[in-house]
Amino acid sequence: EAGVTQFPSHSVIEKGQTVTLRCDPISGHDNLYWYRRVMGKEIKFLLHFVKESKQDESGMPNNRFLAERTGGTYSTLKVQPAELEDSGVYFCASSLRDRLVDDEQYFGPGTRLTVT
Amino acid sequence: KQEVTQIPAALSVPEGENLVLNCSFTDSAIYNLQWFRQDPGKGLTSLLLIQSSQREQTSGRLNASLDKSSGRSTLYIAASQPGDSATYLCAVAGANSKLTFGKGITLSVRP
Numbered sequence: 001e002a003g004v005t006q007f008p009s010h011s012v013i014e015k016g017q018t019v020t021l022r023c024d025p026i027s028g029h030d031n032l033y034w035y036r037r038v039m040g041k042e043i044k045f046l047l048h049f050v051k052e053s054k055q056d057e058s059g060m061p062n063n064r065f066l067a068e069r070t071g072g073t074y075s076t077l078k079v080q081p082a083e084l085e086d087s088g089v090y091f092c093a094s095s096l097r098d099r100l101v102d103d104e105q106y107f108g109p110g111t112r113l114t115v116t
Numbered sequence: 117k118q119e120v121t122q123i124p125a126a127l128s129v130p131e132g133e134n135l136v137l138n139c140s141f142t143d144s145a146i147y148n149l150q151w152f153r154q155d156p157g158k159g160l161t162s163l164l165l166i167q168s169s170q171r172e173q174t175s176g177r178l179n180a181s182l183d184k185s186s187g188r189s190t191l192y193i194a195a196s197q198p199g200d201s202a203t204y205l206c207a208v209a210g211a212n213s214k215l216t217f218g219k220g221i222t223l224s225v226r227p
Binding site for chain 1: 150217
C-alpha cells in the first residue's frame with residue numbers, strides 16, 4: 001500500500017511568487033491534514049479536510065494560504081504571494097477515521113519550501 | 117490551549133543503554149498520543165499510538181506509557197543502537213483530531 005506522497009520535495013521561490021504544494025493521501029483515507037514546521041519551532045496544525053470539506057482551518061496563518069481538496073482525493077496548498085516567513089517544511093497527513101480514539105495519522109515526507 | 121513539552125532537546129547515549137524520553141502536555145482531555153520518529157531530511161514515521169483509555173503500548177524494543185491525569189508520556193527504548201539515532205516527536209490529539217506536537221528530542225546513540 002502506498003503511503004502519503006507529497007510533491008515537490010523541495011521548492012525555492014522568490015518573495016512575491018506563488019507556489020502550490022500537492023498531497024496525495026493514502027487511498028481510502030477521508031481525513032487529510034496539513035501541518036507546517038518553521039525553523040526552530042514545533043510542527044503546527046494548519047487545516048483538516050474530511051473528504052472535500054474543510055473541517056477545521058483554524059491553523060491557517062492568513063489569507064495568502066489557500067487549500068483545496070476537489071473530489072475528496074488529493075489536496076493542494078497554494079501560497080500566494082509567498083513571504084519570507086512562509087519558509088519551512090509543509091507536511092501532509094491522512095487518517096482513516098475521524099474523532100475516534102484510535103485515529104492514527106500517517107505523514108508524508110514533507111515539502112521543504114524556501115522563500116528568498 | 118494544549119502545549120506539549122519535550123525535555124531535554126538533545127540526548128547522547130552509548131550503544132546498549134536503555135533510555136527514557138519524556139513528554140508532558142498541559143490539557144489532559146486528549147483522545148490519543150502518538151510518538152513519531154524523524155530522520156534528517158525525512159518525514160515522520162509513526163512509532164506508537166496510545167489511546168486515551170490505554171496505559172501503554174509496545175512495539176519491539178519500544179514501550180510507550182501514558183498517564184493522562186498527570187499529563188505525561190514516556191517512550192522507553194531498550195538496548196539502544198546507533199540506528200535509533202533520530203529526532204523523536206510526541207504529539208497529542210484532542211477532540212478536533214488535530215495533533216499538537218512537542219519540539220522533539222534529538223537522540224544520538226554512540227557506537
